[in-house]
Amino acid sequence: MKKEKEIESSDAVYHVPVLRDEVIEQLHINPSGVYVDCTFGGGGHSRAILEKLGEEGKLVAFDQDADAKRNLPDDQRVLFVPHNFRHLQRFLRLNGISQVDGLLADLGVSSHQFDEGSRGFSTRFDAALDMRMDRRQEKTAADVVKGYGEQQLHKLFEQYGEVTNAKTLARTIVEKRKVSPIQTINDFKTAVSGVVKGNPNKYFAQVFQALRIEVNDEMGALKELLEQLPQVLKPGGRAAIITFHSIEDRLVKLFFKNNTFEEETENPFETTEKLRTLKPVNKKPIEASQDEIKKNPRSRSAKLRVAERT
Structure with missing residues (x-):
């Protein structure tokens, strides 16, 4: 994974935030709201959210990779949780937060993890077969x-x-x-x-x-995250999930549509519409522009899906 550009307020290139502007637009940020970045990484998305938040706003940043902590901005509005986002609801409650206004998850591996040869994520280096994010x-x-x-x-x-x-x-x-x-x-x-x-x-x-x-049990963690969204999001709150391969995207698409991981079969005799607490905002995923792909080739396979809590 190439190092494409420097992240502001970071000593070293860590991770280029994919679809950053599109995420911010879709989250409809309330300046005094509470938002969660489930995959803090280099902090690119988090900084963009913080720019839209006022003094009363709050950002909860999750990341199970200890390396991410060094990218934290010196900002009283940020609460860092050094754990996997599958424990979302638990750690929100521990910090006195029952529901949030919006949430972002940028799934997969950060550029930093690929570029750090000793982590074992990339075939470009020889290292121990590790691949642990945590x-x-x-x-x-x-x-x-x-x-x-x-x-x-x-x-x-x-x-x-x-x-x-x-x-x-x-x-x-x-x-x-x-x-x-x-x-x-x-x-x-x-x-x-x-x-x-x-x-x-x-x-x-x-x-x-x-x-x-x-x-890293990535599919298990994603499923657990998605299942918590109806309880964690406030009515009108939005979840923005960025995926990088078809397996993740199918899970997100299915859950946003049906609020379950089970495929629904059409029943011609059933006329009542099932009550869903999450509804997809976009029928088709939002993808990176040609300009972004040119600057950051990793964004080529990125797909952003957004759902709103009813």
């Missing part, structure tokens, strides 16, 4: 590669990475780890080099994405 947790990518059975590996590469030869890849890993331990990025790339299909960079990006999602 380094307080125990399970690493090496643990997944070492301990998961062939079926488990097949399923995660197929579902989370959409890897075309997921079954072959899983079998290869199981065979190779019997001969030699797979503990680093280079160990992994060497072990599976014989089954790489197509462009190696794209192939490993998909494989690493699958491992990262599994290590």
Whole structure:
């Protein structure tokens, strides 16, 4: 992931906020309201929210990655919570907040995490197979590669990475780890080099994405976040979620539409409309402009969906 531009008020390039202006526009910020940035990172989105807030406003910033804390602005209106956003409601209540006016989540990996070679997120470096966003947790990518059975590996590469030869890849890993331990990025790339299909960079990006999602239970965390929105948002409050791959986007789209993760079947005899507390604001996701994509290529795959609490 390239370092594209410097974040204001930050000593080093950390993360370029994607769709920043679109997020601010969609949140309809109330100057005296309470807002949550579920993925603080480099603080780009948070700073944009703070610019719209008055003295009475409040911003709650969540980030499970300890590195993010050094990007905090010196601002009394900011409350930092060093935990995963799946614990949203719990930590809001602990701080005397029952409902908020708006919420943002910019999912996936920050540019900083990709660029910090020792974290194990990027195939550009050799490092331990780590990939933990929260380094307080125990399970690493090496643990997944070492301990998961062939079926488990097949399923995660197929579902989370959409890897075309997921079954072959899983079998290869199981065979190779019997001969030699797979503990680093280079160990992994060497072990599976014989089954790489197509462009190696794209192939490993998909494989690493699958491992990262599994290590951090990203789908589980996203589901828990979405399920809390009807209770956490005030009536008229909005949630803006930015996704970077189809698996996340499908979950967000489905929950915003149905307020459940179950696909609804059309019943021609049912005329009563089901009561939903969340309604999508935009039928189609908002995507980055060509200008933004040129400045920040990472924004190419970004999709912003917004829902409003009724």
